[in-house]
Amino acid sequence: MALTKVLLTVNTYPLPSRSYDELVCTAGILEDGSWIRIYPVPLSFLLGQRKSGKMSSFKYNWIEIDLERRTDDFRPESYSPKNYDFKDLKVIKRLDTKSNWYLRKQYCLQNVYKNFDELILECREPKYKSLATFKPTEIIGIEFQKDDPEWKNEWKELRKQGDLFSQDKKPEILIPKLPFKFYYKFKDVTGKIRRLMIEDWEIGALYWKSLSFYEGNVSLALDAVKNKYETEFIKKNDIYFFVGTTKQWHMRKAHNPFVIIGVFYPLKENQLSLF
Numbered sequence: 001m002a003l004t005k006v007l008l009t010v011n012t013y014p015l016p017s018r019s020y021d022e023l024v025c026t027a028g029i030l031e032d033g034s035w036i037r038i039y040p041v042p043l044s045f046l047l048g049q050r051k052s053g054k055m056s057s058f059k060y061n062w063i064e065i066d067l068e069r070r071t072d073d074f075r076p077e078s079y080s081p082k083n084y085d086f087k088d089l090k091v092i093k094r095l096d097t098k099s100n101w102y103l104r105k106q107y108c109l110q111n112v113y114k115n116f117d118e119l120i121l122e123c124r125e126p127k128y129k130s131l132a133t134f135k136p137t138e139i140i141g142i143e144f145q146k147d148d149p150e151w152k153n154e155w156k157e158l159r160k161q162g163d164l165f166s167q168d169k170k171p172e173i174l175i176p177k178l179p180f181k182f183y184y185k186f187k188d189v190t191g192k193i194r195r196l197m198i199e200d201w202e203i204g205a206l207y208w209k210s211l212s213f214y215e216g217n218v219s220l221a222l223d224a225v226k227n228k229y230e231t232e233f234i235k236k237n238d239i240y241f242f243v244g245t246t247k248q249w250h251m252r253k254a255h256n257p258f259v260i261i262g263v264f265y266p267l268k269e270n271q272l273s274l275f
Contacts, residue, residue, distance in 0.1 A: 003088075004067045004079075006036060006108050007095070008059055010242050010262040011046065012083055014175045015202040024059075024201075027077075027244060027261060033110030035131035037077045037244070038067065040084075059262075060104055062092040074132035074260070103267035108133060108264055112240065116188045120256055123245055129175060130245040130257075133264070136186035140193065144232045149179035166208055178204050179218075182225065184260060196243070198260045203229065216224040218230060233265055 010027035026041045046058050066082040082088070113119045122129040142210040161233045182198040203225065210224035211217075233239055242262030249257035 002066060003064055004036070005031060005062060005092070006038070007031075007065050008061050008063060009108060009182060009264075010244070011041070011058055012199045012261050013178065013201050025244075025261070027242070028063075029107050029110075031107070033107060035077050036067075036079055037075070038065075038079055038081065039133060040080065053191075057094070062095070065092040075128055075245065075247065075250065077131045097186075097266075099196075100269070101264075105266065108242075110238065114189045115258075116192070116194055117190065118263045119243070119258070123250065123257060128250070130250060132241050132243055134188075134241045135189075136184075136194075136239065136241065136247055137189050138185065138187040138235050139230075140185040140196075143183040143185055143195070144225075145181045145183065147177075147179055147181045148150075149177060151177045176208070178207060180207070180222070182207075182229075184229070194256075196241070196256075196258060196260045198229075198263075200242075200260065200262045202263070229263075232263050233263070238266060239266040240267045 006028040007030075008026060009027040010025075012025045016022050024039075024041045024046060026038045028036055028038065030036055030217050037137055065086070066088050067079040070078040070080050095107075097104070111133060112133050114137070116134065119129070119132055119134065159169040182203050183195050184198055185193060185195045187193055206228060207225055214220035214224070240263070241260045242264060243258045244261045245257040245258060
C-alpha cells in the first residue's frame with residue numbers, strides 16, 4: 001500500500017497482548033470513504049504524540065504513513081505500519097468541529113449502514129467486512145456489567161518482560177483494567193433491539209476521570225458515564241457508531257462479531273438553533 005493518507009477516527013481502550021502487537025487498535029478512513037485498521041500502534045506512541053504537542057488529540061487528524069497489508073489477518077481492512085518506529089509518519093492537519101462537524105461528516109458519513117443484518121451478512125465470506133459506520137434508529141440506553149477488575153495473570157507476566165516498542169526494554173506499567181463492560185442497547189431500521197459492547201478509548205477515559213473526580217465513588221462515576229452517553233448524547237447529539245469486528249470472534253464465525261469502537265456525535269440539527 002506504501003505511503004497512505006488516513007483520517008484517524010478510532011483508537012480502542014488499550015489491551016495487553018501475547019504478541020505485544022495489539023496494545024491499541026487504531027482505525028481510520030481513506031479519502032474515498034473506505035475504512036482501514038492499523039495495528040500494532042503502541043500506547044506509548046499515542047501518549048508521546050500528545051505530550052510533544054504534535055497532536056492535541058489523536059482522532060480526526062489526517063496523517064500519511066507507510067503501510068503494508070497484514071498477512072496474519074483475513075480481514076481486508078487490516079494493515080501494519082511498515083516502520084514500527086513511526087519516523088515516517090507525517091501529521092498533515094486536524095479536522096475541526098466547525099459548522100457542526102461539517103468536514104468530518106464529509107468523510108465519516110460517506111457510507112452509512114442502517115440495517116445491522118446487512119452489515120452482518122457482509123462480514124461473511126467473501127467480503128469479510130470488519131469496519132463500518134452505523135446509524136441506529138433509536139438508542140434505548142447504556143448498560144453496565146461488572147467485569148474482572150484485574151488483568152489476567154498471564155498478561156501481567158508477559159508485560160513485565162518488557163515492551164517490543166521500547167528501546168530500553170524496561171518493564172511496562174499496565175494501564176488499569178476497566179472493572180465494567182459498557183454496552184449500548186439500540187434499534188436499527190428493522191426495529192430489532194441490538195446490544196453491542198463499547199470498546200472506545202473515550203468511555204474508559206471518562207470512567208477513570210469521573211472516578212477520580214468523585215474520589216473513588218463508583219456509583220457516581222457510573223452515573224457520569226450514563227449521563228454523557230445516554231442522557232446528553234440522546235437529547236442533544238446525532239449519534240453514529242463506528243463498529244468493528246474482533247478478530248477472534250470474526251474468525252470463529254460468531255453470529256455478530258461486531259463491537260462499537262467509536263462514537264460520532266455532531267449536534268442534532270434542531271439543537272443548533274439553541275446556540
